[in-house]
Amino acid sequence: xxxxxxxxxxxxxxxxxxxxxxxxxxxxxxxxxxxxxxxxxxxxxxxxxxxxxxxxxxxxxxxxxxxxxxxxxxxxxxxxxxxxxxxxxxxxxxxxxxxxxxxxxxxxxxxxxxxxxxxxxxxxxxxxxxxxxxxxxxxxxxxxxxxxxxxxxxxxxxxxxxxxxxxxxxxxxxxxxxxxxxxxxxxxxxxxxxxxxxxxxxxxxxxxxxxxxxxxxxxxxxxxxxxxxxxxxxxxxxxxxxxxxxxxxxxxxxxxxxxx
Numbered sequence: 001x002x003x004x005x006x007x008x009x010x011x012x013x014x015x016x017x018x019x020x021x022x023x024x025x026x027x028x029x030x031x032x033x034x035x036x037x038x039x040x041x042x043x044x045x046x047x048x049x050x051x052x053x054x055x056x057x058x059x060x061x062x063x064x065x066x067x068x069x070x071x072x073x074x075x076x077x078x079x080x081x082x083x084x085x086x087x088x089x090x091x092x093x094x095x096x097x098x099x100x101x102x103x104x105x106x107x108x109x110x111x112x113x114x115x116x117x118x119x120x121x122x123x124x125x126x127x128x129x130x131x132x133x134x135x136x137x138x139x140x141x142x143x144x145x146x147x148x149x150x151x152x153x154x155x156x157x158x159x160x161x162x163x164x165x166x167x168x169x170x171x172x173x174x175x176x177x178x179x180x181x182x183x184x185x186x187x188x189x190x191x192x193x194x195x196x197x198x199x200x201x202x203x204x205x206x207x208x209x210x211x212x213x214x215x216x217x218x219x220x221x222x223x224x225x226x227x228x229x230x231x232x233x234x235x236x237x238x239x240x241x242x243x244x245x246x247x248x249x250x251x252x253x254x255x256x257x258x259x260x
Contacts, residue, residue: 002026002118002123002124002125002126003026003027003124003125004021004026004027004028004029004124004125004126005017005018005020005021005026005027005028005125005126005128006028006029006030006031006064006067006068006125006126006127006128007028007030007064007127007128007129008030008031008032008049008057008060008061008064008129009030009032009036009038009043009047009049010038010039010057010132011038011039011040011132011133011134011140012130012131012132012133012134012135012136012139012140012143013074013128013129013130013131013132013139013140013143014128014129014130014132015047015133015140016128016139016140016141016143016144016147017128017143017147018030018047019144020143020144020147020148020151022046024151028047028048029048029049029050030049030050030064030067030127031049031050031051031052031060031063031064031067032049032050032051032052032060033051033052033054033055033056033057033059033060034051034052034053034054034055035051035055036049036051037055037057039132039133039134040133057082058085061082061085061086061089061129062089062092062093064127064129065086065089065090065093065095065127066089066093066095067125067127068095068123068125068126068127069095069096069121069122069123069124069125069126070095070096070097070098070117070118070121070123070126070127071086071090071095071096071097071098071126071127071128071129072097072098072099072100072114072117072126072127072128072129073086073087073097073098073099073100073128073129073130074100074102074128074129074130074131074139074142074143074146075099075100075101075102075103075130075131076101076102076103076131076136076139077101077103078101079099081135082129082131082132083129083130083131086129087099096117096121096123098113098114098117100113100114100146102139102142107142107145107146107149108149110146110149111146111147111149111150111153112150112153114146114147114150115150115153115154116209118150119209119214119215120208120214120235120236122214122235128143128147130143165211165212165217165220166211166217166220167217167219167220167223168219168220168223169220169223169224169227169241169242169245170245172207172211172220172242172245173242173245173246173249175211176203176207176242176246177246177249177250185250185253186250188246188247188250189247189250189251189253191247193244193247196240196243196244196247197240199243200239200240200243203239203243204239204240204243205239207239207242207243208235208236208238208239211239211242213235213238213239214235214236220238221233221235221238224238224239224241224242225238227241227245228241
């Protein structure tokens with residue numbers, strides 16, 4: 001989960017992210033233009049941001065993108081001005097970005113999207129960007145609310161006992177077999193190996209999220225890496241290693257069973 005939250009310190013979305021971090025004792029930081037410039041007054045010292053050698057807002061924006069694992073940018077409608085520049089910098093530096101349009105996304109859905117994105121992309125340092133208060137007087141409250149909701153959702157997930165998660169590929173396969181219907185198990189068993197990748201978008205997502213591969217179940221991830229003979233196998237690809245093992249196991253018990 002998130003180890004640090006950074007932003008540019010501006011009023012509005014930036015400040016909401018920093019205040020959220022302070023409230024929940026999450027380390028925070030980021031870069032701010034020389035003189036701690038914001039649209040109202042110099043940023044108060046309680047916010048632990050570093051000053052850039054220049055007063056350029058664009059230089060600050062780029063540096064925060066570079067120093068983070070990913071950026072979530074809020075808007076109401078399409079990205080314009082500073083938020084569009086944030087997206088441009090993310091593309092330039094090949095950094096993942098999650099755009100939340102609050103005109104079409106509820107707070108709950110926004111929180112869910114951010115949380116799943118953080119888990120999938122293994123975001124540890126999160127950069128938060130969005131409109132300043134003079135452009136959107138309500139943005140501070142809305143951004144704080146979404147981040148607060150995502151944080152609480154994560155806490156609910158963590159209440160699930162870690163002991164319930166499979167720690168080995170064999171355990172994961174057994175749990176999947178318990179959940180699959182006879183029909184589904186037989187269908188998987190009779191698939192060609194080259195066709196198993198079609199399961200990545202449904203069964204693969206289930207394995208990655210429910211078995212904790214995308215949210216800190218490092219033991220299972222390491223077993224997947226050993227199975228793939230790749231010590232650097234990305235978590236995104238690990239579920240397929242379990243699916244291949246599931247397929248081989250199901251072939252032993254369900255191969256050629258007639259499915260009606």
